[in-house]
Amino acid sequence: MANSITFLGTGTSSGVPLIGCGCPVCLSEDVRDKRLRTSAYLQYEGLRLIIDAGPDYRQQMISAGISNPDAILLTHAHMDHIGGLDDVRSFNYLQRKAFPIYCENAVEEVLRKVFYYAFNEPKYPGAPDFEMHGIKAGVPFSIHGVEILPVRVFHGKMPIIGFRFGSLAYLTDVSHIDEASFELLKGVNLLVVSTVSYKKHHSHFSVSEALEAIEKLAPRQAFITHVSHRVGTYTEFSSQLPEGVFVAFDGLNVEF
Numbered sequence: 510m511a512n513s514i515t516f517l518g519t520g521t522s523s524g525v526p527l528i529g530c531g532c533p534v535c536l537s538e539d540v541r542d543k544r545l546r547t548s549a550y551l552q553y554e555g556l557r558l559i560i561d562a563g564p565d566y567r568q569q570m571i572s573a574g575i576s577n578p579d580a581i582l583l584t585h586a587h588m589d590h591i592g593g594l595d596d597v598r599s600f601n602y603l604q605r606k607a608f609p610i611y612c613e614n615a616v617e618e619v620l621r622k623v624f625y626y627a628f629n630e631p632k633y634p635g636a637p638d639f640e641m642h643g644i645k646a647g648v649p650f651s652i653h654g655v656e657i658l659p660v661r662v663f664h665g666k667m668p669i670i671g672f673r674f675g676s677l678a679y680l681t682d683v684s685h686i687d688e689a690s691f692e693l694l695k696g697v698n699l700l701v702v703s704t705v706s707y708k709k710h711h712s713h714f715s716v717s718e719a720l721e722a723i724e725k726l727a728p729r730q731a732f733i734t735h736v737s738h739r740v741g742t743y744t745e746f747s748s749q750l751p752e753g754v755f756v757a758f759d760g761l762n763v764e765f
């Protein structure tokens with residue numbers, strides 16, 4: 510079976526439409542302008558992986574018909590990437606075991622605060638059951654023998670993780686990539702990278718910064734995610750991008 514990525518959510522932290530906003534993007538009737546919080550589902554070398562589990566996680570699992578994933582990988586501990594983790598309870602129930610979560614220690618520390626009830630001993634019956642696996646930037650790890658490379662990127666001042674799966678790299682909430690990480694990302698054919706606006710932002714690539722990173726890595730195809738209403742509608746934003754660079758949208762599936 511081919512490797513593929515399905516974009517489960519491609520919206521910035523507030524999602525699109527933004528609650529209460531009456532701008533043309535938020536009022537657009539194009540389904541590609543309805544963006545849940547950023548998350549992806551990967552089928553990679555026989556693994557079924559979820560990247561990030563924000564507040565729309567439950568809806569995303571149901572819409573994509575995901576029934577038996579192997580693990581959730583977390584990029585960082587902002588709420589739009591972890592807020593839905595309580596709902597791994599469904600997989601605990603169906604799989605009758607703790608659910609594997611892969612993240613850096615700093616992310617686990619936040620999970621222990623936000624989801625304190627899942628870590629309490631003795632365990633409250635029905636609380637989510639997380640099987641925590643620590644990962645380190647730049648150090649490959651394996652799930653069922655399949656290797657994945659966590660790559661250090663920066664989200665403002667915060668060090669976070671992007672992931673490389675063979676020829677695919679997935680980088681969300683990134684505002685800086687240092688040279689050592691560019692080296693680790695060399696040769697990717699498919700690059701997923703985030704942006705939120707044309708204007709410079711303290712913790713996210715602007716559109717031009719995202720395009721610079723794409724140009725530097727020169728993948729065959731690049732997809733933009735974590736999109737906000739500030740970049741225009743899907744159609745408007747798409748028309749501004751160079752050849753080979755596409756705006757991702759919820760439900761899009763791409764083979765790699």
Ligand SMILES: [Zn+2]
Pocket residue numbers: 521522547587589590682735
């Ligand atoms: Zn985010």
Ligand SMILES: [Zn+2]
Pocket residue numbers: 526527530531532533534535536738
């Ligand atoms: Zn809006």
Ligand SMILES: [Zn+2]
Pocket residue numbers: 585587664682
């Ligand atoms: Zn973030």
